[in-house]
Amino acid sequence: MNRRPVFLISCLCFGFAFFYIPILSLIIFSFNRSRLVTVWGGFSTQWYGKLFQNDQIIKAAVLSLEIAVVSATLATILGTMAGITLARFRRFKGRVVFSGMVTAPLVMPEVITGISSLMLFILMAEWIGWPGSRGFTTVTIAHTTFSMAYVAVIVQSRLASMDAAIEEAAMDLGARPWRVLTDVTLPVIAPAILAGWLLAFTISLDDVVITNFTTGPGATTLPILIWSKVKLGVTPDINALATIIISIVGVGVVMAGIIMHRAEARRERDIQMAIAAGQ
Amino acid sequence: MIEGQAGKGSWFNRRGWRDLIIAIPYGWLATFFLLPFIIVVAMSLARRAEFSPPIAFLDDWPFVRWDNFARLFNDSLYIRAYLTSIWNAGVATFFCMLIGYPMALGITRVGKSWRNVLLMLVILPFWTSFLLRVYAWMGLFGSNSWFNKGLTSIINTVLPADMALRSLPMMNSNFAVVLVMVYSYLPFMILPLYANLEKLDNTLNEAAMDLGSRPWQVFKDVTLPLSIPGIIAGGLLVFIPASGELIIPSLVGNASDPMIGRVISDEFASARDWPMASAVAVALLLMLVLPMMVYSHFENRAQAAGEARP
Numbered sequence: 001m002n003r004r005p006v007f008l009i010s011c012l013c014f015g016f017a018f019f020y021i022p023i024l025s026l027i028i029f030s031f032n033r034s035r036l037v038t039v040w041g042g043f044s045t046q047w048y049g050k051l052f053q054n055d056q057i058i059k060a061a062v063l064s065l066e067i068a069v070v071s072a073t074l075a076t077i078l079g080t081m082a083g084i085t086l087a088r089f090r091r092f093k094g095r096v097v098f099s100g101m102v103t104a105p106l107v108m109p110e111v112i113t114g115i116s117s118l119m120l121f122i123l124m125a126e127w128i129g130w131p132g133s134r135g136f137t138t139v140t141i142a143h144t145t146f147s148m149a150y151v152a153v154i155v156q157s158r159l160a161s162m163d164a165a166i167e168e169a170a171m172d173l174g175a176r177p178w179r180v181l182t183d184v185t186l187p188v189i190a191p192a193i194l195a196g197w198l199l200a201f202t203i204s205l206d207d208v209v210i211t212n213f214t215t216g217p218g219a220t221t222l223p224i225l226i227w228s229k230v231k232l233g234v235t236p237d238i239n240a241l242a243t244i245i246i247s248i249v250g251v252g253v254v255m256a257g258i259i260m261h262r263a264e265a266r267r268e269r270d271i272q273m274a275i276a277a278g279q
Numbered sequence: 280m281i282e283g284q285a286g287k288g289s290w291f292n293r294r295g296w297r298d299l300i301i302a303i304p305y306g307w308l309a310t311f312f313l314l315p316f317i318i319v320v321a322m323s324l325a326r327r328a329e330f331s332p333p334i335a336f337l338d339d340w341p342f343v344r345w346d347n348f349a350r351l352f353n354d355s356l357y358i359r360a361y362l363t364s365i366w367n368a369g370v371a372t373f374f375c376m377l378i379g380y381p382m383a384l385g386i387t388r389v390g391k392s393w394r395n396v397l398l399m400l401v402i403l404p405f406w407t408s409f410l411l412r413v414y415a416w417m418g419l420f421g422s423n424s425w426f427n428k429g430l431t432s433i434i435n436t437v438l439p440a441d442m443a444l445r446s447l448p449m450m451n452s453n454f455a456v457v458l459v460m461v462y463s464y465l466p467f468m469i470l471p472l473y474a475n476l477e478k479l480d481n482t483l484n485e486a487a488m489d490l491g492s493r494p495w496q497v498f499k500d501v502t503l504p505l506s507i508p509g510i511i512a513g514g515l516l517v518f519i520p521a522s523g524e525l526i527i528p529s530l531v532g533n534a535s536d537p538m539i540g541r542v543i544s545d546e547f548a549s550a551r552d553w554p555m556a557s558a559v560a561v562a563l564l565l566m567l568v569l570p571m572m573v574y575s576h577f578e579n580r581a582q583a584a585g586e587a588r589p
Contacts, residue, residue: 007381012397015382015465020400022412038421078304081303081304101313107520109525111543115543116316119322119557120311145307148308208409234421242411246408253403
């Protein structure tokens with residue numbers, strides 16, 4: 001096994017070329033002077049300039065961010081509760097239904113989630129007069145429902161690897177339930193909660209299908225705006241917009257990865273030093 | 280509603296807390312996930328109406344009708360759409376395995392610091408916008424793009440001169456749909472496979488090598504059988520979303536040969552036939568129930584194995 005796995009390395013090279021060449025091509029052609037997206041006509045940044053004069057795009061981006069922050073926060077609260085329920089409450093009536101409802105959105109085709117949510121909102125408007133119109137609220141509710149499943153799964157698996165005896169010990173030492181929650185349980189699952197929030201935020205920011213069904217006139221998110229433009233064909237200003245979005249996300253993900261990697265390395269070093277000091 | 284259980288000492292077992300922590304997400308999911316789901320199932324048994332909302336149930340017993348489901352089998356549009364979906368998703372899953380397996384295996388064979396970099400490179404496209412990744416291919420498929428031209432000239436080298444092509448009709452084809460699906464879902468295949476392969480005991484490989492097996496034999500007899508759970512998990516994570524995909528076939532697919540997601544969306548939005556859209560959706564779910572159950576079975580087993588460990 002010490003030989004260089006030439007075949008595997010070349011597969012990796014091919015795979016990463018496959019991953020990144022389309023994105024690179026998209027970025028390069030965002031600097032194209034020509035209106036034709038696929039034929040090079042010289043370097044230019046004109047499409048970026050036009051982008052920042054477009055109020056529609058900026059409004060849509062702001063709306064997307066607002067929905068993403070609200071729905072990710074709601075999804076994190078609800079998903080953490082659901083994760084605690086699944087990991088800690090082994091027996092209660094309706095557990096099977098509950099765990100089914102938590103995991104089903106993960107595998108449900110988005111078209112069906114979208115259509116069923118829309119039908120619910122329309123019928124609710126008929127029956128109880130709410131929601132009066134579709135927009136921010138309905139999209140936020142749909143995103144929360146969909147993304148809380150991811151938070152629940154992440155929190156559940158973190159709790160599963162944590163020993164419940166720590167919580168019981170704190171109780172035995174006289175801590176009140178609220179103290180145990182804030183001083184013991186939450187610090188342990190905090191990284192999972194943060195990861196869950198980030199995932200829920202990204203899912204919401206990226207969603208097209210569910211938003212497309214649950215939104216109404218006047219509430220156009222950025223992906224919906226891009227979706228409606230892209231359906232008509234490829235244009236250089238979308239390339240410019242895509243380049244900006246991909247750069248922001250790329251830098252964010254790489255930085256988050258580096259920070260998490262450093263924190264993990266520091267934790268391991270601390271544990272080792274503590275062990276060394278103990279000996 | 281709640282029964283007592285062992286480990287009563289914990290904060291979360293105090294009655295009020297427990298009820299609250301269970302009831303809030305339970306209520307939310309019941310209202311916004313279970314209820315819509317029940318509505319869809321009920322609606323698939325209704326009939327179309329001209330008023331709003333455009334549905335009606337029969338006036339007398341049994342109130343429901345199965346005509347929508349009968350139409351699924353009578354109208355060739357639906358059967359073709361299901362077959363197209365299964366075929367496209369299946370081919371995409373196969374190619375994801377073909378490309379993803381050696382990549383996942385390759386990542387386990389490099390040094391630790393490289394491993395983190397490569398995993399990051401796999402995850403990065405997964406975090407960037409799905410829609411924009413599909414869009415990136417729309418540019419490449421166009422008949423004037425460097426990708427299309429390059430591929431055309433490669434193909435022209437094997438074709439006789441009088442049959443030479445000017446460009447490949449890649450846009451709006453099933454080929455484009457499958458290619459973009461492989462591109463979009465490849466991380467879903469690589470990550471579970473990597474998680475599985477990483478846990479394998481390398482000493483088994485070495486033992487087999489020491490006993491004189493050739494690398495290919497070691498792979499076939501040791502690594503591959505042990506990685507079947509990873510292959511199944513990755514395969515289903517690709518197949519299930521791919522078969523219900525809406526964005527990819529809408530943007531690069533062939534409109535006259537639609538996939539099932541497109542049919543559901545069109546029945547609902549263009550034809551305003553909610554009952555039919557619901558019936559198609561219910562049938563799609565029934566079709567996916569088996570793979571979903573297989574997946575959750577393997578997930579639960581993996582989780583149980585994880586919890587059983589000290």
